[in-house]
Amino acid sequence: MQVRPVAKPEKANLENLAVVLVNPMYPENIGATARACANFGVTNLIVVNPESLDQEKIRAMATKGGLPIVENMKVFQDLEEALRDFQYVVGTTARLxxxxxxxxxxxxxxxxxxxxxxKNRVAILFGNERFGLSNEHLGLCDKVVTIPTTEQASLNVAQAVVVILYEIFQHASNPIFPKPQLATQQELTIMYKIIEATLEAIDYIPHENKVLWHTNIRRFLSRLELTSKEVKIIQGFCRQLLWALGKEITLSSQEDKAPQNDRSEETCQKDKPS
Known part of the structure; x- marks a missing residue:
């Protein structure tokens, strides 16, 4: 299962933010912008005087997450008309x-x-792919934002949307990085026994100080926060090595009946000859 960080915007009202594309040339960029908005919790997308509203191309780039934003997208022919209900307007430019x-x-x-x-509705303006926002457009803005890049760089409009919305979302949120479910103590105990038996079988553990070596190994592995699947992989590797050496490890009946949550160990071993 894929684990990704989840964040809730607690320091901003993202419903009051709107991305405004002014004279966009390509419908694909409208769709990609909708996808960017969806990733960062902005649900309001406004398009002003677009050259094309090819729905097939827009929806293809919006993907599943951005489709609701495309369906609720507002289209205007005049920028001043599009901005009339906003209290604050921010423009973007690459030309200084x-x-x-x-x-x-x-x-x-x-x-x-x-x-x-x-408490205020805020519009963030992004200009035409070829010319950006004109001086007239910027004259309607309260502030202007520019994205620092190298001299050779050229950002696609959807990429610029991602950068700016990411910074807003990052400041507004407290990211939560969920931890995966870790192996149980029973699973770890069995793993340690198998590791210790394997290391002794290859004569790696000094005979005069086995307890210290075993303790150090346990401390090292405990810092890794192993999952059940990872424990099974280590067990499978050690069991296969013991089998190749012609040696076996005997566990108690209770340990042999320990729950197996996946088949990772089996996939790491070759089939033994009958």
Missing amino acids: GRRRMVYHTPKEIAPYLCELSV
Whole structure:
């Protein structure tokens, strides 16, 4: 099972955030933007004067997670009309110049936007793939954001959306990294016995100080936070090595009946000849 970090945005109201694509050229970028929004909890997508709204191309790039955002997407022909219900507007640009406004990086502006979003609707504008936002568009913005890159870099509009929304989501959230279910003490005890028997079989453990060596091995492995599957893999490796050496390990009947949650050990061993 894949384990991924989960976060809840507690320092912002993401329902008050909207991504606004101004004059997008390619429907694929609209779909990719919807997918980016879905990943970071932003449900409002606005498209202004698009060149194409090919639903097949949009939905293909949105994937399953972004489809609800595509279905609720709003389309306007005029930017001022699209922004009339917002209290705060942020523009994005890759071009800096004397006539352009003071700019901020996504990391710098994220805390401010999170605070604003609690009681205000905030629009984040992204320009045309070829020309970006015009000076006229930026004139409608309260602040301007730019993403620092190398001189040769060129970000796709959906990539720019990901970068900015990630910074906002990161600041607004407290990520939770779920731990996998670990092996039980019974499983670990059996594993340690098999490891110790294997190391003694290959004469690795000094005979005069076995207890200390066994203790050190247990301390080392205990820091790894092994799962049941990983324990079975180690057991299978050791059992196979013992079998190759012509030696066996005898466990108590209770240990032999220990629960087997998967077949990892079996997959690590060759079939023994009958």
